[in-house]
Amino acid sequence: MTSLGDPDRSFVASTALQQRLHGLVPGGAHTYARGADQYPEGMAPVIARGEGAHVYDVDGNRYVEYGMGLRSVTLGHAHPPVVEAVVEAARTGVSFSRPSVYELRAAESFLEQVPGADMVKFAKNGSDVTTAAVRLARAATGRDLVALCRTQPFFSTDDWFIGTTEMDAGIPASQRDLTVAFDYDDLGSVERLLERHPGRVACVLLEAATGTAEPSPGFLEGLRALADRDGFVLVFDEIITGMRWSRHGAQGVYGVTPDLSTWGKALGNGFAVSALAGRRELMELGGLRTDAARTFLLSTTHGPETTGLAAQLAVAEAYRERDVVGVMERQGRRLADGANAAAESLGIAGSFAVVGRPSCQVFVTRDDLGRPSQEFRTLFLQEMLLRGVLGQSFVISAAHTDEDVDRTVEAVGEALTVYAKALAAGTCAGLLRGRPVAPALRRFAAPRRIPGPATG
The missing domain is CATH 3.90.1150.10 (Aspartate Aminotransferase, domain 1)
Structure with a gap:
């Protein structure tokens, strides 16, 4: 080896x-x-x-790895307590025609971890829960536009977001036109967006922080005030920041509570589990305790799979212990x-x-x-x-x-x-063995090779 x-x-x-x-x-x-x-x-x-x-x-070949499953692994690969919890859950059955006790245990554990949320719905990936947040915001407000942070790289595989990237083939213009953008850490850009589209912005969606950008004092607080004044739904994407900024997410670090938040990646230390969490009056629009027209929030066969929820419970316990x-x-x-x-x-x-x-x-x-x-x-x-x-x-x-x-x-x-x-x-030619890497989200697949030395 x-x-x-x-x-x-x-x-x-x-x-x-x-x-x-x-x-x-x-x-x-x-x-x-x-x-x-x-x-x-x-x-x-x-x-x-x-x-x-x-x-x-x-x-x-053996490697020290970084990136850790696209940021999803915080405890280490094959972390024994998580693996053991998943194996134990699998032995009791994975999927049933009624809720399992794991759904209750996981919900109680998660909501203790995210005190600003009243209810949670589990799924398998970040795209699904983030799109569910968008749908819920549109249902709650009766508005159609989604405002997202233009300088943050990824929110969902669904049309409302992918239509804003270079890989927009197959997405109708009618979908692309319903997503608008603002700049991170620039409250004025959000205010101008609201002025250009009065009464149309259903939600403002962003990561509260990124690996390279921290919010200036007052930015997140300003978004919270704008949401309360204008009526849009404030959504924090905690897919990455949740479990890496703190067990309570970025909202726990910066002290600003969104209306909805979406979680994934490290929630299960690499096992497939994600979550949409938020205020009861919003979340209940997808439930049975509402007189309003019901929102198709999330309804997935594999969302409540016992193995993913067992992983989430084991990860939560690890964070409490250490x-x-x-x-x-x-x-x-x-x-x-x-x-x-x-x-x-x-x-x-x-x-x-x-x-x-x-x-x-x-x-x-x-x-x-x-x-x-x-x-x-x-x-x-x-x-x-x-x-x-x-x-x-x-x-x-x-x-x-x-x-x-x-x-x-x-x-x-x-x-x-x-x-x-x-x-x-002034060049990598002669040192680089092949073509350079390329942005993951790009319009055309053809690789570009680094030019070699000129020949006469």
């Missing part, structure tokens, strides 16, 4: 399986962010198993400090930096002219993979040990030595 520090890694088996996947699965993966086009060419590992902060690919967020923040700071010191020592701090909230960090890659660069990003990913670190980001988990972080910082220093050579040359 290849050790973490071996630069002569083979990806032969992974590449062969990836080609088979391309023949069977559109895009070769079930999530665009997991696609082979997001990794250096011929270096997209196919994972065989994971444990804690490490994963192993089909070639026998300061999981505190561990991630401490280890994330150690990683950022070490990586940024390495860049500083090489004189390239203006071209490479680890930024963001310590529990949810990303790395910034720029070229020799200071421009954001996919080519230089790919070069960094390539060199980190060769040194046993896998990750499109530095999103960490509570399973990352001091040894994992120290090894990662060492790999960063070595990778940035190569990065610095490319900066000095």
